[in-house]
């Protein structure tokens with residue numbers, strides 16, 4: 219089976235760097251199901267193609283398969299389409315041979331990782347169970363131009379009709395790692411035959427690869443069910459996690475539908491306007507940036523970019539990154555910052571990351587300061603453990619700022635009915651003891667010191683409306 223990846227990005231040979239493969243060599247790896255080769259049939263500055271070619275050993279597959287009953291269709295085990303049809307085995311080979319590229323890691327071209335590149339993927343034999351309509355329904359919402367030709371069952375016997383296989387070209391302009399995750403998840407979905415490797419950890423794999431885009435895909439439920447075929451409870455678990463993990467899913471979906479759902483942010487900001495709490499929060503965080511003399515800052519869950527706008531003109535800040543799981547928020551942030559009209563020096567400071575806080579991402583590392591302003595309360599509490607590891611253990615900045623509402627103060631908002639949270643998407647709102655206990659625990663576990671501050675005018679009993687923790691890495 220074959221997958222060819224072509225780019226016309228200049229220089230096109232950057233593709234080799236992004237795939238961690240030298241274009242002049244053939245890279246072969248033996249797998250349990252056969253051998254995977256990566257090579258470059260076409261290499262020039264203008265155009266470069268990498269091919270992933272997988273030789274499947276169908277007999278070996280059967281030999282390694284556990285629990286196959288002797289009564290199972292015996293011929294089927296030996297005579298099947300696995301050697302040539304793009305299937306879950308191709309995804310497995312992608313993970314084995316292109317894992318770093320798919321994870322968005324590039325030692326030689328880190329600056330290219332997030333850059334949309336012109337890409338064409340060719341799959342000469344893609345099974346499309348569900349036909350061309352499904353093929354289009356899966357890829358077009360992700361921005362692909364789909365070119366598909368259905369293959370006959372047998373070229374010599376046209377009367378036998380069409381096969382379920384298509385020769386497919388998918389064109390897009392997207393960061394390579396993101397496009398690879400699309401293929402990784404969607405190829406097995408199109409194939410829809412039983413995978414040999416569906417297990418508990420497949421939920422994590424699916425979510426890890428699909429997190430930034432799957433939650434809002436119009437075919438989300440079909441994708442998850444087919445991907446986790448024969449394991450309904452796993453599929454339900456995955457859908458649950460997709461729906462709850464991403465604070466912006468419902469909002470984004472509503473916006474994409476064109477329905478006029480009230481924006482949660484608006485509600486929150488109206489509520490807090492009298493205090494101009496939002497500005498006080500930004501000022502408080504900017505003051506921390508100043509006092510720590512942080513020169514590089516990553517704003518995790520940057521939303522519409524309010525903090526970035528505040529930090530951008532600061533002289534001491536030379537590198538600034540906005541990250542969010544919501545595509546739409548990033549778009550709005552770009553508009554808010556109006557970068558095209560900023561001096562080049564400021565434009566060069568800023569970059570964007572579309573990613574998620576609950577999956578390890580090497581691109582979060584290397585900053586003086588990471589900020590999480592009104593973000594943690596948008597995640598389900600059981601997922602905070604992962605967020606902590608992603609931030610404190612893997613990204614490991616020199617300092618971290620976390621702000622979150624102080625729930626006790628809600629009694630002072632006349633417009634807020636008792637017991638309601640400040641934002642419809644908040645999963646929890648904590649008291650000061652709750653927040654401080656959580657923060658202290660993270661600090662102890664990961665080797666940080668932590669101090670606390672209230673933001674906004676404090677009530678004598680209820681405290682300040684916003685609470686802030688400032689973590690500093692201990693030597």
Ligand code: SAH
Pocket residue numbers: 463464465466518519520521522523524525541542543544547573574575576590591592593596597
């Ligand atoms: N920090 C911004 C936005 C706060 S709203 C501000 O103060 O204005 C919370 C933000 O967290 C939203 O933009 C939401 O998209 C983002 N978010 C929610 N879950 C996330 C996740 N798992 N990974 C990254 N960002 C997430």
